[in-house]
Amino acid sequence: MNTQLRFFADCQARVAADLIGGRWSMVVLYALADGPVRPGVLRAQIGGISQKVLTATLRRLEEHGLVQRRRYAEAPPRVEYSLTEPGRDLLVPIRALGDWAAKHADQLTA
Numbered sequence: 001m002n003t004q005l006r007f008f009a010d011c012q013a014r015v016a017a018d019l020i021g022g023r024w025s026m027v028v029l030y031a032l033a034d035g036p037v038r039p040g041v042l043r044a045q046i047g048g049i050s051q052k053v054l055t056a057t058l059r060r061l062e063e064h065g066l067v068q069r070r071r072y073a074e075a076p077p078r079v080e081y082s083l084t085e086p087g088r089d090l091l092v093p094i095r096a097l098g099d100w101a102a103k104h105a106d107q108l109t110a
Helices: 012-020 025-031 039-046 051-063 085-103 105-109
Strands: 067-072 078-083
Touching: 012 025, 025 039, 025 051, 025 085, 039 051, 039 078, 051 067, 078 085, 085 105
Parallel strands: none
Antiparallel strands: 067 078
């Protein structure tokens, strides 16, 4: 173990862990994997997430550059969310974590 390794508050690994460590962030990112999605469809796909929490999660992911919001000038207005390049890149470890969870699900729930 490297005794010189420190996890300072501004360490990139800590920032990333904080960003995706919330209950819904990885779920929302995974749900956006197949392309632009409207918030109502996204909420139905995820299940169990309130509109308030979904909106807050999307805003946070957008602020950090993982998700982009596109608003269409229509009546009524239409909004879609999609992944940015960094958001798509993040799907690699998210899928790996999902594979790990599936492999060890029985042990984790015991």
